[in-house]
Amino acid sequence: MAAPSGRAAVLLRVGRVPGLSPVPRRYLYKKKWATTAPRIPAPRLALHHFDTTYSLQLQELWPAVRSAMLCEQKYGALLNNFACADLTAQRLELLSATDFVSEAARRARCWQESAGVGGERRKTSLEGSGGDGTTLPTETSPLLRASLSSNVKCYTFPRGDISRFHPARPDSLGILSYYLMDAASLLPVLALNVQPDDFVLDLCAAPGGKMLALLQTGACGHLAANDVSISRTKRLYHILNSYVPKEVRETVSVTSHDGRDWGELQGGTFHKVLVDVPCTTDRHSVMEEENNIFHKMRTKERQMLPMLQLQLLMAGILAAKPEGEVVYSTCSLSQLQNEHVVERAIDIAETQFGITVHIEDLSHFRTLFQDTFCFFSGCRLGELVLPHLTANFGPMYFCKLRRA
Ligand SMILES: C[S@@+](CC[C@H](N)C(=O)[O-])C[C@H]1O[C@@H](n2cnc3c(N)ncnc32)[C@H](O)[C@@H]1O
Structure with missing residues (x-):
């Protein structure tokens, strides 16, 4: 104005x-x-829209999710393994923050041991189905095969603790010790489960939190970080220069292509593809006037989002090798932008490209990360982190697909 x-x-x-x-x-x-x-104001329009749609979708859960989205969100501190990580970890632990990834990995190992994976199986009190909709380990559960990158570490304060992290300080080489992000943003990266020497594509990478997390796995053989926006790709360079040493930066290529064309540019080449699409960014939309997609002038753009998301996911699927894996994610609660996009993409992959795509079960994430996040148990495909006042992360939707 x-x-x-x-x-x-x-x-x-x-x-x-x-x-x-x-x-x-x-x-x-x-x-x-x-x-x-x-x-x-655009945030009021957003809230009105969400009241109409999410009260139907989330029903009695919506008032609590709504209150949480209108309150200050919680952050996680993604530890930078390229700086003095041990010292930083000690400092964060002194503040009573814990690394939720290591905690979950420890928990998975305990279940694997008590289930006798690789040995004789013992009965565990955790078997069966949790009353809260979580899937507890049974012999066939993916939980017992779960492997989490032990290299990725993200510190959060305990549930109900709304302490905030100080901005990260540079070490003696000028590299920053941690990156503050919505801790739920790490889940799509963990779901991708990057393996040593994987060729990884981050199709919509800016500003770069997930790109940095992908690099923290230490497993990317090559990382292609792309974002259509030239101004936002500058933020990728900024993150790379602030957090990543030169020899690792050399394994990353940054581009500004329209991701929808990627399948044609470099189809069938990547082991892992992250498609973290533009969306209604629900938390931002109810809180901030600036750059708000609910602004009247952006109505058309907002209505076209599911189409753009579908095209980007299709490009991601086409960019993956046969047997390659794709994680689709948004920071919206909207079924239209989440499950519906995934369903349409599977359908189009089969009918128009003759490519069969399978959905990978990620329900074990609900069990592994139940201490840190609130999950929605009603997703037909993929997983959804719901904001909650005691664990005010998300929204974050993620769904894993495997190209046959
Ligand atoms: C949700 S943000 C990505 C966040 C990022 N993955 C992270 O973790 O920091 C979505 C991004 O998609 C980009 N984008 C929008 N349309 C695109 C397109 N057609 N191709 C590639 N990127 C696009 C936007 O510029 C925006 O940076």
Whole structure:
């Protein structure tokens, strides 16, 4: 909005002078401003839209999710293995933060041991189905085959603790010790399960939190980080320069292609593909006016999002090698942008490209990470982290697909 000029501006300035009584509000605006229809702020439009759609989708869960989205979100500190990680880890632990990835990996190992994987099976009190909708380990459960990258470490404060991390400080070589991000953003990266020397594509990579997490696995043989926005790809370079040493940076290529064309550019080449698409960024949309997709002028763009998401996911599937794996993710609760996009992509892959795509079961993530995140148990495909006041991460939807 243009800054008020003339009398209105003068009145506004006078109103802020300390010691003077504030100018009555009715005199602050020109008369014609007061008679134009009030512009509804984009966050209010977003909230109204979500009240209509998510109250149906999430039903009795929606009021709690709504309250959480309107409160300050929680962050996780992704430890930078390229800096002095041990020292930083000690400092974070002194603050009572814990690495939720190592915790989950330890938990998985315990279950594997008590289930006798690789040895005689013992009965575990955790078998069967959890009352909260979580799947507890049975002999065939993916939980017992779960492997989490032990290299990725992300510290969070305990449930209900809303302490905040200080901004990261550079080490003696100028490399930053941790990266602050929504800890739920790490789940799509963990779901991708990068294996040594994998060729990895991050199709919509900017600003680069997940790209950095992919590099923390230490397993990427090559990482192609792409984002259509040239200004946002600059943020990728910024992250690479602030967190990653030169020899690792050399394994990363940064490009600014329209991701929808990727399948044609370099089809069938990647072992792992992350498709972290643009979406309604629900938390941002209910909180911030700036760059809000619910702004009236962006209605068309918002309505076209599922189509763009579908095209990007299709490009991701085509970029993967046979048997390659693709993780699709959004930070929206919307079924239209989540499961529906995945379903349509599977359908199109089969009918138009003759490619069979399977959905990988990630339900064990609910069990592994139940201490850190609140999961929705009603997703037909993929997993969804719900914001909650005691664990205010997300929303984060992620679904893993495997190309046959
Ligand atoms: C949710 S953000 C990605 C966040 C990123 N993965 C991270 O973890 O920091 C979505 C990104 O998609 C990019 N984008 C939008 N349309 C695209 C397209 N057609 N091709 C590639 N990237 C696109 C946007 O510029 C935006 O940076």
